[in-house]
Amino acid sequence: MSNAPRVARRDLLRWGAAAAILPSGAVAVAADPPATTSSAPPANPPRFERFKVGAIEGIVLSDGTGQVSPIQPTFGADAKVDDLNVALDRAFHPRDRASLAFNPVLLRIGTDLVLVDAGNAAPAGAPGSGPVGHLVANLRAAGVKPEDITALIITHGHGDHIGGLGTKAAPTYPNAKIFISKPEYDFWTSGAPDFSRSLLPPDTRNGMAAAAKKQLEDFTPRIERFDVGATLFPGLEIIDTNGHTPGHISLVVEDGGQSLCVLGDVAHNHVIMFANPDWKVAFDTDPTAGATARKKIFDRLASDRTLVLGYHLPWPAFGHVRRVTAGNGAASSGYEWVIAPLV
């Protein structure tokens, strides 16, 4: 990728200027001033935050926020209502709805600009008008052009992670190589993905599968399929968190003694999946495997005290995973999402 496009010097300076490192060695996140190009108030204010992991510069960018209502059966599909309500009430969370944010991440590693997940497709005909599809506008607001992106790492093939790739005729990121794990690519392009463990209605999962197959096949000439243990970029660990989908990955970015886990879809909500990681998620292709992956990575992240960035967690989605034992208001042993405030 030596001939990869590079960001302008002005942008490099902007990237560096807002970043900071805490004395504890944790990654600090700097708030951005509002940036507008017109005197009229924007329909959707720019929403991005810069951060650093050692020398690796990053930006988390909002693609928007949706809502899941009612909560069951999508989240906590097999939870007893009373148990779910105890967890929700304890966290001052509404019982009838859950927010669902979409937070792709951009990393500058060496000369590469690596975008982790492409977000949702923007609503046709009226960009900026809907709850999602704001990634490109926020990239531009952060001083990065879509054509500057040299690589995309796709955590998995759901529409809220690949819809924003665009189309074969009009790719959103025309210069980016697209990395997706082999099991993930194979699952969606097989023509007969195994949904025998899925809790989703057949129409929903079949529609999802058809869209993913078409989009991945459209982009196949630019896709590099990787083994889950592979090293794609220095300082980037690929973690197998299959279950949500067969080739779902999470990432740990490491540099200069600091680390950040880019969680992907291991947790869609900051209360439910943490309070009881065994509760099933209807979006998981294999909900039991999804729970196993969740418990395994939560255990590691809690032990290592790793800073985490959650794709679907409330903006700006930085936090930590803390172990909780039953009692003191917690119905059962599990975990808690502890936000890492902006500093």
Ligand SMILES: [Zn+2]
């Ligand atoms: Zn997702």
